[in-house]
Amino acid sequence: MKTAVVVFPGVNCEHDVVRAIEALGGEAELVWHRDTDLTGFDGVILPGGFAHGDALRTGAIARFSPVMAEVERLASAGAPVLGICNGWQVLCEAGLLPGAHIANRDLSFICRFEEVEVVDTDSILTRGASPGQVLRIPLNSYEGNWVDPSGTGRVVLRYRSDPNGSQDRAAAVTNETGSVVGVMPHPERATDELLGSRDGQVLLESYLHSLVPA
């Protein structure tokens, strides 16, 4: 089963994601944001970076990229859709996840390991993890401060500290069915001892185990 890793101009984590998926035995392929056909893909990952230079707002331009119609089609079919960091911001702008992101509370670009706790295992990102499990994963963002006035986002990972002001200390949020997830820290950067942590593996394995033939 195959995962599409979407490349918007300005994205910079796409190769890390492909490498991490392949290291776990999965199959992943880069797709350009102007592609209009994701037939044959069983899931999608929107990797981190600065899609379209974050012009206007993070994710605001990317959500209108041609590929997003296919991302929305897969999401509505219940296929796993995962947005990491900037990818989460794109999913919010696209309305596939509730809320939006603003600058970190202290206006600092945060680039360090953070501990997150698994608080809900009913999602494509967390179903293989244990409730209460604590994972050490790198956070790397300036606009990780998630706000959700609707109160409909379901938090699946929660920071143990409060690094950025994110509502409900949310580090990852899912939709009603658990099939679409946005996560701010980078699980793909915690998949090898050389990277300082392997705690992201259980999350990406959960994603891979959520894939079903399209």
Add this chain to the structure above:
Amino acid sequence: MKVTVTIDRRAELADPEGVTVKRALHDLGFTETTSVRMDRVIHLDVDGDDPDVVRGRVEEMCRQLLANPVLEDFSVEVHA
């Protein structure tokens, strides 16, 4: 026609940049400043003769792209 769009962060939402600028103003001695909101102004040149039509089109731009309804309100001023 020249059009000015003002995008405001909703008052009930945090504005970390505004808080930081206010703190800097206080550090400089401008302690009379009680609030700073970092809103956004967008200047557009739009083809059209009818101000009402232009306004309607720009409002639609705001709804689709320029403003995020979760965070922001907008106002449109058409300069005849």
